[in-house]
Amino acid sequence: MENTTKNIMIVGVGGQGTLLTSRILGSLMLDAGYDVKLSEVHGMAQRGGSVVTYVRYGEKVREPIVEEGQADVLIAFERLEALRYAHFLKKDGVLIVNDQRIDPMPVVTGAAKYPENIIEELKKKYTVYSIDAMAEAKKLGNPKVFNVIVLGMAARYLDFEEEEWLRCVRAKVPQKLIDINVRAFKAGYQSV
Helix, strand or coil: CCCCCEEEEEEEECCCCHHHHHHHHHHHHHHCCCEEEEEEEECCCCCCCEEEEEEEEECCCCCCCCCCCCEEEEEECCHHHHHHHHHHEEEEEEEEEECCCCCCHHHHCCCCCCCCCHHHHHHCCCEEEEECHHHHHHHHCCHHHHHHHHHHHHHCCCCCCHHHHHHHHHHHCCHHHHHHHHHHHHHHHHCC
């Protein structure tokens, strides 16, 4: 019998909520009875550095790390991070991108240029779905929930029902922020 493990990568910049997102995913999968491995890799510790989180689930998951070319779903909270990690996707994998630009330190200091047309270039090689989640979050009244909007979009490509996702979102966010996060998740989920 084949042990099918699903591989998800969440990439972004420090302070964008990659850890909360991975915890919602992990909780959902544990509740569903899967073996789950989470692994967080931080670039620079301060805000602005690359943050990568691997979430693997299945009947029995041995390794926490997703190898290049193995991700079923890659969730990117920033365009350049999507470009940087796209090669981790499987041939039939899906890339969910928050269409946002955050200049890394080499761009800020003038040592490098921020690439143009990232999403268009990625679409030539990968299955890409993008959303300006920051603009959507501002419409909801809280820019901090943009990551949950992106998660809602990604949820369409994972094996769980909307109600299961919402139960985990409610369980993982602070009590006073449940309503806005539920609205954010639904906004992303319905955008696909």
